[in-house]
Amino acid sequence: MKKLVLLFTFVIMSANFCNAQDWFTSIDIATRLALVQDKMLFVVWEESFDYAYPLTYITDNGDLEIVDISKDKSLDATIWEYFIPVRLQEAEYEELSKNTEKRRANYIAKLNDDSIKIMDANKNILNVKVSTEFGQNLSSLIKNYALRTTFIKHDLINYSQQENFTTAFNLGSKYIDFALFVEKDARSEIIELANIYFDEARNYLANSAEDNKEVYLQRIDLLNINEDLVLDNARRALRFLKRTDGIEILEANKSLYNFLNYAAFMLLKDEEKAALYKSELSEVDLKKTELILNINN
Numbered sequence: 001m002k003k004l005v006l007l008f009t010f011v012i013m014s015a016n017f018c019n020a021q022d023w024f025t026s027i028d029i030a031t032r033l034a035l036v037q038d039k040m041l042f043v044v045w046e047e048s049f050d051y052a053y054p055l056t057y058i059t060d061n062g063d064l065e066i067v068d069i070s071k072d073k074s075l076d077a078t079i080w081e082y083f084i085p086v087r088l089q090e091a092e093y094e095e096l097s098k099n100t101e102k103r104r105a106n107y108i109a110k111l112n113d114d115s116i117k118i119m120d121a122n123k124n125i126l127n128v129k130v131s132t133e134f135g136q137n138l139s140s141l142i143k144n145y146a147l148r149t150t151f152i153k154h155d156l157i158n159y160s161q162q163e164n165f166t167t168a169f170n171l172g173s174k175y176i177d178f179a180l181f182v183e184k185d186a187r188s189e190i191i192e193l194a195n196i197y198f199d200e201a202r203n204y205l206a207n208s209a210e211d212n213k214e215v216y217l218q219r220i221d222l223l224n225i226n227e228d229l230v231l232d233n234a235r236r237a238l239r240f241l242k243r244t245d246g247i248e249i250l251e252a253n254k255s256l257y258n259f260l261n262y263a264a265f266m267l268l269k270d271e272e273k274a275a276l277y278k279s280e281l282s283e284v285d286l287k288k289t290e291l292i293l294n295i296n297n
Contacts, residue, residue, distance in 0.1 A: 056138065184295070
């Protein structure tokens with residue numbers, strides 16, 4: 001009963017925040033609301049608002065408007081509609097930069113610069129690509145990154161409650177599937193986000209007493225090949241699959257291996273070679289292949 005009351009209180013408080021259109025200053029509270037509302041975080045360093053902070057957007061009439069969001073709150077309601085906005089305190093930097101030394105340079109640069117960061121509910125940055133647009137455009141951010149995370153909600157919550165090999169691996173895997181349903185311009189960044197969790201899973205596995213380490217390590221390698229298929233890199237995927245020649249595909253991973261070969265050949269329109277693997281696939285694998293073909297045609 002106490003938990004129910006606390007949850008109700010949090011929802012009421014969250015609603016009041018939204019109604020007031022105030023940005024959160026606590027990223028921890030913001031992540032809880034992101035999990036409840038199935039949204040991404042819209043994050044800007046607090047000190048960036050010490051100066052003019054222009055944000056462009058496309059009006060209903062197709063005109064390009066510029067708003068200084070450090071002073072003008074006219075876009076706040078729109079931002080709240082699609083994201084959970086956060087004015088990030090400098091004191092959070094140490095926590096957010098922890099364990100980022102092995103991440104790509106574009107991720108670290110994005111964390112450190114003054115631009116808008118779209119984060120998932122576990123505070124990992126999604127929009128790491130360098131934009132070719134003039135300024136920062138709210139309309140583009142909404143189009144590409146206003147993701148409803150209902151599809152991955154269960155795994156986001158599990159990871160937020162306990163970070164370990166299982167939760168990191170499951171979330172990374174789910175992000176690959178999620179990439180099938182997002183805008184093409186955001187697809188590669190979703191895959192990069194998946195790899196953040198796979199890297200964490202590998203680290204947890206290296207320091208665990210898990211009996212099936214070889215199975216999981218091989219599965220992560222195969223899932224990395226799956227990422228190439230989602231991104232329409234079938235030839236690259238086949239090159240990696242050929243490198244497994246002479247390597248035993250463990251029994252638990254054979255269905256995934258067969259799926260990868262089938263999907264790669266189907267992407268290349270080589271139905272004859274694809275047919276060699278089709279009989280080994282489940283209905284789920286066939287439907288997933290269809291999704292991959294659809295998004296890449």
